[in-house]
Structure formats: structure tokens, C-alpha cells
Amino acid sequence: MCSVDDVKPGSARRFDVDGHRLAVVRIGDDWYAIGDECSHADYSLSEGDVWDDEREIECPKHGSTFSLETGDPQTLPATQPVPVYTVRVDGDGVLVALP
Ligand code: FES
Numbered sequence: 001m002c003s004v005d006d007v008k009p010g011s012a013r014r015f016d017v018d019g020h021r022l023a024v025v026r027i028g029d030d031w032y033a034i035g036d037e038c039s040h041a042d043y044s045l046s047e048g049d050v051w052d053d054e055r056e057i058e059c060p061k062h063g064s065t066f067s068l069e070t071g072d073p074q075t076l077p078a079t080q081p082v083p084v085y086t087v088r089v090d091g092d093g094v095l096v097a098l099p
Helices: none
Strands: 011-019 018-026 029-036 056-058 065-067 084-090 093-097
Touching: 018 084, 018 093
Parallel strands: none
Antiparallel strands: 011 018, 018 029, 029 084, 056 065, 084 093
16 A cells, blocks of 8 residues: 555655545554545545544544544544444555455
8 A cells, every 4th residue: 555654653644546545544563444434425534634642533524533543533523434444454464465
């Protein structure tokens, strides 16, 4: 997907790969990948704030937060989850398993 240097700790970045639109999130040395499109409307979660302690990302439009571990919304107005992808770091490379 990218190099570990491509995403700063505490931030997210959007990647479009093989028809999938992903938000790759880094918290310290922990990595997450979720669907980038908010389940409430078509806004990019990777443009939202990352909440390190809660392991969540906040939609920049209406403020729903989503678990980076399950994809479930934690606050309204979103009620549906976003997809979650498996991430692995191999050396300097960040690998994401696509379905
Ligand atoms: S578009 Fe994300 S909460 Fe509304």
C-alpha cells in the first residue's frame, strides 16, 4: 500500500487501490485500514481527526466517530459500519489485505 514513512503517527491518508477506497491510519506503530467513505454520506474519513486513545477516527463532515478496530460507528449520525481491512507491516512496507 505504502511506506511506513508515508503516514505520520496520529494521522490518516487515503489510498485508492483496485476499486477500493481506503483510509490508512497510523497510531504510533499500530496501523489500521478502514473504508475511507463515511457510511452516512460520501465524505472522506481520512480527512478527519484521529483519536489515539479511543482508536477512532472522526468524520470531518458531521462528526461521527468510527472504531478503527471494528469499523462500527460510535456516535450518530452514522449508524452503519465501514469495512475494516487487515494491515501488516513488513520492513518499511505497509501491506493491506483486500477482499
Ligand atoms: S458524512 Fe460522516 S457523519 Fe455525516
